[in-house]
Amino acid sequence: MNPDRFALVTGGGRGIGRAVALALAGAGWHVAIAGRNAAPLAAVAQEIEGLGRRALAQVCDVADPQSVD
Secondary structure, eight states, X not given: OOTTOEEEEETTTSHHHHHHHHHHHHTTOEXXXXXXXXXXXXXHHHHXXXXXXXXXXXXXXXXXXXXXX
């Protein structure tokens, strides 16, 4: 497995985004997650790190252009 595989998942704090982020981490990917609420993002980031992968959580609303600049 290539250790330099990174994925970005929007809506990664809950629901389908969380499931995708954890599945990617389980498959060996490092994962950056973005979402509107810090607490769920932090919890998912800890889960990803618990799987031995690097995680980056960023509060961001992708529907707001200023938020993603």
